[in-house]
Amino acid sequence: MAGRPRSIDRDKVLDAAEALVMTEGASALSFDAVAKAAGITKGGVQYAFGTRDNLIRSMITRWEEAFDADVAQRTGPDPSAQALIRGHLAAMRDAEEADHSRAAVAVTALFQHPDQLAETRDWYAARFGRLDLSKPGDRRLATTFLAAEGAFLLKAFGLLSLPDTQWKALFDDMLSATPTGLEDAEPQNE
Secondary structure: OOOOOOOOOHHHHHHHHHHHHHHHOHHHOOHHHHHHHHOOOHHHHHHHHOOHHHHHHHHHHHHHHHHHHHHHHHHOOOOOHHHHHHHHHHHHHOOOHHHHHHHHHHHHHHHHOHHHHHHHHHHHHHHHOOOOOOOHHHHHHHHHHHHHHHHHHHHHOOOOOOOHHHHHHHHHHHHHHOOOOOOOOOOOOO
């Protein structure tokens, strides 16, 4: 009688892969190293992901899906372009340290595999591409979005260290400076 195959906890393997990239860099990401870190066999990692590229794609997808779910909770179904960006900013403001680490891992892995850049470009296009940059309010929103993305990546890569209260205050200021959809008129000269 054959034994039942053990199921692989994909999240546990992805956690181990992320930790490995954070501590040793993307070049250390191998099935052997991930298997050892996750406490499973190399065959188990291969069974769960098939290829190293699929493992990396899964790491990126998991981060994007978690972030998108957070944004969706803040915006509700079918948000306007402006509401989507504001939800994105609020999610960045409230991100935990683990979220910054996952973002750094995802970006690091992404640049190791340029073939996966198209999916990330599409993800950003969904955030940015619906704005009408001929409108002053949308331009302010786009500028704030780009500044927030830069701040998030600087923090994710450990190049910017701010206490949580200061981080939240910066993002609160960014959010208060963004239009809510009614401020698209040209500013009046005083």
